[in-house]
Amino acid sequence: MNTPKHFGLAVAAVLLLACVPAFAGASVVDKLTTLFIYMLLATTWNLMAGYAGLVSVGQQAFFGLGGYFALRLVDGGLPAYPALLAGALGAALLAWVLSFYVLRLKDGEFAIGTWVVAEVIRILVMLDPLIQGETGTSLIALNAVEPELRRSIGYWFALAALAGMALAMAVLLRSHVGTAAKAIGDDDEAAASLGVRVLRTRQVIYVLAALGAALAGVAWLASAITFLPRTNFGVQWSVLMLFMVLVGGLRSGSGPYIGALLLFALQELMGDFGAWYLAGLGAAAAGCALFLPQGLWGALSPRLSRLFARPHVSSSVSIPQERTVP
Amino acid sequence: MTEALIQGLLLGGFYAILAAGLSLMFGVMRIINLAHGDLAIVGAFGVIALTERTGLSPWLALALVLPVMALVGIALQRWLFARTLRAGILLPLLVTFGLGAVLQNTLYGAFGSEARSLGSALGDLAWASWELPGGIVVGQLPVITFVIAVAVLGALQLLLNHTRLGRAIRAAASDPEAAALCGVDAHRVHRAAAAIAVALAGLAGALLAMQATVEPYGGPTLLIQAFEAVVIGGIGSLWGTLLGGVLLGVAQSLGALWSPQGFQLAGHLLFLAVLGARLWRNHRHQLGRPALPAWRHPRAARKAVRA
Numbered sequence: 160m161n162t163p164k165h166f167g168l169a170v171a172a173v174l175l176l177a178c179v180p181a182f183a184g185a186s187v188v189d190k191l192t193t194l195f196i197y198m199l200l201a202t203t204w205n206l207m208a209g210y211a212g213l214v215s216v217g218q219q220a221f222f223g224l225g226g227y228f229a230l231r232l233v234d235g236g237l238p239a240y241p242a243l244l245a246g247a248l249g250a251a252l253l254a255w256v257l258s259f260y261v262l263r264l265k266d267g268e269f270a271i272g273t274w275v276v277a278e279v280i281r282i283l284v285m286l287d288p289l290i291q292g293e294t295g296t297s298l299i300a301l302n303a304v305e306p307e308l309r310r311s312i313g314y315w316f317a318l319a320a321l322a323g324m325a326l327a328m329a330v331l332l333r334s335h336v337g338t339a340a341k342a343i344g345d346d347d348e349a350a351a352s353l354g355v356r357v358l359r360t361r362q363v364i365y366v367l368a369a370l371g372a373a374l375a376g377v378a379w380l381a382s383a384i385t386f387l388p389r390t391n392f393g394v395q396w397s398v399l400m401l402f403m404v405l406v407g408g409l410r411s412g413s414g415p416y417i418g419a420l421l422l423f424a425l426q427e428l429m430g431d432f433g434a435w436y437l438a439g440l441g442a443a444a445a446g447c448a449l450f451l452p453q454g455l456w457g458a459l460s461p462r463l464s465r466l467f468a469r470p471h472v473s474s475s476v477s478i479p480q481e482r483t484v485p
Numbered sequence: 486m487t488e489a490l491i492q493g494l495l496l497g498g499f500y501a502i503l504a505a506g507l508s509l510m511f512g513v514m515r516i517i518n519l520a521h522g523d524l525a526i527v528g529a530f531g532v533i534a535l536t537e538r539t540g541l542s543p544w545l546a547l548a549l550v551l552p553v554m555a556l557v558g559i560a561l562q563r564w565l566f567a568r569t570l571r572a573g574i575l576l577p578l579l580v581t582f583g584l585g586a587v588l589q590n591t592l593y594g595a596f597g598s599e600a601r602s603l604g605s606a607l608g609d610l611a612w613a614s615w616e617l618p619g620g621i622v623v624g625q626l627p628v629i630t631f632v633i634a635v636a637v638l639g640a641l642q643l644l645l646n647h648t649r650l651g652r653a654i655r656a657a658a659s660d661p662e663a664a665a666l667c668g669v670d671a672h673r674v675h676r677a678a679a680a681i682a683v684a685l686a687g688l689a690g691a692l693l694a695m696q697a698t699v700e701p702y703g704g705p706t707l708l709i710q711a712f713e714a715v716v717i718g719g720i721g722s723l724w725g726t727l728l729g730g731v732l733l734g735v736a737q738s739l740g741a742l743w744s745p746q747g748f749q750l751a752g753h754l755l756f757l758a759v760l761g762a763r764l765w766r767n768h769r770h771q772l773g774r775p776a777l778p779a780w781r782h783p784r785a786a787r788k789a790v791r792a
Contacts, residue, residue, distance in 0.1 A: 266574040267517035271712045282750045434593035441586025448579040
């Protein structure tokens, strides 16, 4: 999305999608909501791992935490939907606090450190009597809303979160933070020696990615209603993010969307195979990381652009054509 | 309390076996194998399946499975890990994490979600215990595990210090390029390290299955614990993994006294605290200052003011 034309197209697409609940059936709306949540997870993980070189295995912390904060706020008397938004913001705030610690960890330490932090948060949340340990709880306040309307609001919430994050990321990557992030993604030590403020840049990106995961988490809670610590804080979210980004294309703008679409399609087609299907996802992610480092988007986009580009003759080698005198 | 301390200490032996392989692979190949815990579970299920199918003693089954695990390690190194080595730190993490997902779900698909144990196949040993003076009861199996851990670490130490392979491994770990110049075959060294690491993971998994239960999705927890033991004990140190494992085990046992959730929580918090303390020390070191602020050293502070 480099030009105003692309921006206009994106706005038109979002507005068009916003009208879907008006005429589509319940299952379509539910499925699109899931797709938007996947896209939100994929794009924000790509922002973090692809652009800032931060391979986190702990984004489920913010996915679960957004929902937990929302439940706590509703318990404290806040209406459900504002609580969901506030919950996501609260999780991002906590990410900012945590970033002072985790961003000082290096590579593998960072990957496992974020994971351990996510586990600690899960255990602490499970100790809260409101959550009742393994049993979990549900956002009963949402049951008061009429199901049809609830489904539509959940859908718009996910769509707005996705569009908002996409816009924020586009703005961010065009700013000086984006330039710094690209330098860091290539080589963080070299970037630091050139005067790029590595920690500061990573902090901005880490918090934004956490906000994305938390928004996905509250959107998930809004449509699933139940909150199970083992599910909402599950490391499987990281597996899914890894799959979508690696298969779609790490460090590309469109790759994560392709990855999310693919994951969604695979889940529709092969979700019944359960564990074998998940094993296949892991293998596909590892295989893409090894043999297709640019992902599907990286492999396909040159071909697509060749297909759709106007055939043009390069001026330097063009042969003067015979002119026919009229 | 004393009993919890002893249990934690013995648990540390198990963690040391699990962590030694992870530490070895990191030391030699500079990769953190995020599938290490899953490989341990694979080893455990291998021993369980062999015991159930053939009626062999678990110890004999273990002796048969370990060489197979070593071969698995060689194959993984040859076909998978070696391809990731040249591409920086990101790729090994991504690929081993994907491998972990494959192993977990394949085990789940093949064996179902049921938690399994070798306890019944062990007979009396599964619950046999010794009574120490003071009425403290110690299970025989945890003691055996601890003894195995010390033996394994001792054997590794001998291997690294007194054999040709060990010298090659140490050379490749400390300076790969200089080692290559001296004629060390890096591929061979890497394969040997992977074989040892995966076999140790399998041993740890089987020992876990004897004392407790294993389930297909248990690998990530084991990985985290192994990594915690490595970091607490200090990366790159063989006996450090035993110390780290013991500290982790003691923290967990004491945490469990407080609450069932406290077992994991205390281990995680110890890990994060150790990591944080190390970061703090490095930070102070970079500033050229002692690890603790001046107000802890009144005399040093006065000196600084005078200067």
